[in-house]
Every structure is written in structure tokens, then in C-alpha cells.
Amino acid sequence: MLTSLNLSQAAYLLQPADWQKQLLGAVRFSGSGSVPGFPLPHIDVPMRVLDYQPASKPPVAMPTALCEAWHTDQTLQEGQSGDIHYRYDGSVLFGVIHLNEHVTPTGSSPLQHTTEQAYQQIFTLLDALDYPHVYRFWNYMAQINSRSHDLERYRQFNLGRQAAFMTSRRDIAGNVPAACALGTAEGPLSIAFLAGRPPAVAIENPRQLSACDYPPDYGPRSPVFSRASLVQLDRQVMLFISGTASIVGHATLHPQDVAAQTHETMTNIEAIINAANHESAHVRFTLAQLFYRVYIRHEADLKTIQAVLQARIGSGYSAVFLQADVCRQDLLVEIEANLTVPFA
Ligand code: 3EB
Numbered sequence: 234m235l236t237s238l239n240l241s242q243a244a245y246l247l248q249p250a251d252w253q254k255q256l257l258g259a260v261r262f263s264g265s266g267s268v269p270g271f272p273l274p275h276i277d278v279p280m281r282v283l284d285y286q287p288a289s290k291p292p293v294a295m296p297t298a299l300c301e302a303w304h305t306d307q308t309l310q311e312g313q314s315g316d317i318h319y320r321y322d323g324s325v326l327f328g329v330i331h332l333n334e335h336v337t338p339t340g341s342s343p344l345q346h347t348t349e350q351a352y353q354q355i356f357t358l359l360d361a362l363d364y365p366h367v368y369r370f371w372n373y374m375a376q377i378n379s380r381s382h383d384l385e386r387y388r389q390f391n392l393g394r395q396a397a398f399m400t401s402r403r404d405i406a407g408n409v410p411a412a413c414a415l416g417t418a419e420g421p422l423s424i425a426f427l428a429g430r431p432p433a434v435a436i437e438n439p440r441q442l443s444a445c446d447y448p449p450d451y452g453p454r455s456p457v458f459s460r461a462s463l464v465q466l467d468r469q470v471m472l473f474i475s476g477t478a479s480i481v482g483h484a485t486l487h488p489q490d491v492a493a494q495t496h497e498t499m500t501n502i503e504a505i506i507n508a509a510n511h512e513s514a515h516v517r518f519t520l521a522q523l524f525y526r527v528y529i530r531h532e533a534d535l536k537t538i539q540a541v542l543q544a545r546i547g548s549g550y551s552a553v554f555l556q557a558d559v560c561r562q563d564l565l566v567e568i569e570a571n572l573t574v575p576f577a
Contacts, residue, residue: 259274305325436461438477525552
């Protein structure tokens with residue numbers, strides 16, 4: 234079984250060594266303070282945890298570093314290749330890469346170039362080890378909405394990402410991974426990825442244009458991601474819902490209204506779940522079962538967003554709330570989710 238869990242550093246240290254060895258890796262949200270070492274593949278994302286629920290899990294006061302960790306019940310192997318650190322079992326591989334942005338002799342911006350290098354390293358590794366199918370990418374970069382080299386930095390990232398997909402002879406539309414892309418105040422480009430041997434089914438949202446087909450108003454090269462990916466592993470189905478926002482068609486709706494954006498986002502997530510249920514014969518996904526991560530641009534909006542989520546999902550849902558920059562200036566909130574469902 235592959236499962237994700239929200240884990241504080243303190244809770245991790247309390248676990249037995251055998252269990253720790255079965256962690257594939259983690260995304261650690263570490264705020265702005267310094268955090269202790271963590272002996273498994275992980276990225277450190279300098280985002281502040283605003284809240285999490287249920288509050289009893291992990292059993293500590295507001296943790297200074299909260300991780301989304303991936304656990305399997307298999308024996309893992311570990312490797313380092315170029316700038317990538319990874320762990321894998323016989324069917325899935327989790328890897329991470331942090332790269333500082335370097336000035337390049339070419340015409341491309343440092344972020345574009347660094348993104349292309351990072352993705353090329355990732356695809357080369359996955360091809361070599363034969364874990365060809367990427368289920369999920371998590372992308373974090375500094376100052377995502379700032380401009381340099383005549384282009385917003387998120388758009389520079391999209392140029393580099395699409396170029397690497399093409400160089401590696403991967404699809405740039407259709408059967409592409411789920412993803413998210415968020416901004417931090419500072420720090421290197423940090424990417425985590427989960428890939429595997431079983432293929433994934435890409436899910437789109439009928440309310441939204443595929444991001445791969447966004448018109449050039451949103452940048453010279455489209456983002457490469459699907460709205461969700463659905464993977465059937467041994468005796469389980471996994472659903473990875475990409476970062477989802479208040480976008481219908483390709484346009485942002487309710488630019489000044491965080492409550493309305495949250496409602497629209499939940500309507501999009503409902504539509505994605507419906508599409509996933511259409512694809513999956515073994516299980517039915519519901520809003521109440523999902524594990525949510527909520528990226529909030531303005532901390533002051535936290536309570537408003539939580540009230541809408543409670544109205545839409547019911548009480549007792551599981552979520553982590555983080556302060557982050559979302560990749561369009563007019564988006565105030567972005568929500569992602571995942572779920573593992575065992576069957577038989
Ligand atoms: C959107 O729907 C909002 O570039 O990988 C969501 C999920 C968004 C993933 C990405 C961007 C990405 O366009 C932004």
C-alpha cells in the first residue's frame with residue numbers, strides 16, 4: 234500500500250526505525266525558520282503552515298515543519314543521481330530536486346533554464362530506471378508572480394518545463410501528469426515527483442479548458458499538467474488532484490472575492506471527482522474522503538475559506554492550510570487533494 238500522511242518532524246522522530254525506512258520521501262513545509270536535518274528524500278518549502286485539521290493529528294501544537302510523507306509497506310532502495318535524491322520500491326519511485334537558478338549563456342532566463350535542466354534530469358533518471366509514468370509533480374519556486382526578462386516567472390517556468398517534456402519525447406498534452414506550481418518568498422527551484430511502472434490515466438475537468446491548451450494570453454508556452462491522475466497499483470487506486478483554482482474555461486472567475494473563488498474551486502474539484510469516478514471501476518471517490526492542501530495568498534482570508542470548505546465538504550475533513558503565492562495574480566486560493574483507496 235502506498236499512502237500519504239501529514240507528519241510533523243516530532244511525530245516522525247517518534248516512529249520506529251523500520252517504519253521510517255519505509256518512507257519514500259516527503260515535501261516539508263518549513264516556514265521561514267531553520268529546520269533540523271531529515272534523513273530521507275525531501276524538499277524544504279519555505280511556506281508557513283496557517284492551520285491544519287483534524288487538529289489532533291499530528292499530536293503537537295502548531296508544528297514548525299509539517300510534512301506530506303509517502304509511505305509504502307515494501308522494502309525501499311535509495312539513490313542519488315546528479316541533483317536528484319530518490320527512494321523506490323518495485324513499483325513506485327519518489328524523488329526530489331532542489332536547484333539554484335544560474336545565469337546562462339543562452340537567451341533563456343535563469344529560471345527557464347534551471348527548470349529545463351531539472352526536468353531533463355528527472356526524465357533521464359526515470360527512463361534509465363524504468364519508472365516511466367509520472368503520476369504527480371510538485372513545483373515550488375521563488376517569486377512566482379514577479380517579472381524578469383520581460384516575462385512573469387511562472388511563464389518562464391512553463392517555457393522550461395514544456396521544452397524538457399519535448400526533448401524527452403514525452404506528450405505535452407493529453408496523457409500528462411497531475412501537478413501544482415506555487416510561489417515562495419525565496420529559495421531554490423524545488424520539485425518533488427512520484428512516478429511508477431503502472432501507467433496513470435489523466436483526468437480532465439469538463440468545466441475547464443485543458444491547461445495544455447491555454448491560449449497565449451497566459452504565456453508563450455502552455456503549462457503541462459492534467460487536472461488529476463488516477464493510478465491503479467496492486468490492490469489500491471490512487472487519485473492525485475492537481476492544484477485547482479477558480480478557473481472556468483481558461484478565465485479566472487471572481488477576481489476580488491475569495492469566498493466565491495473557494496466555491497468555484499470546490500465545484501471544479503467535484504467535477505474532477507465525477508470524471509475520476511467515471512474512469513474507475515473499483516472505487517467511488519467523495520469530497521469528504523479527500524486529503525486537502527489549501528494554498529492561501531492572504532493569511533487574512535483563512536477563516537473565510539475554511540467556512541466555505543466546511544459548507545461544501547462537511548465538518549471533519551482533513552486539510553492543511555498554507556500561505557503561498559498562486560500562479561495567477563488574481564487567484565486568491567488554490568486547492569489540491571489526494572486519496573488512496575484500497576479494494577478487495
Ligand atoms: C490553473 O488551473 C491554476 O503549472 O503545474 C494548477 C495546477 C496551476 C498546476 C502547473 C498550475 C499548475 O491553471 C494553476
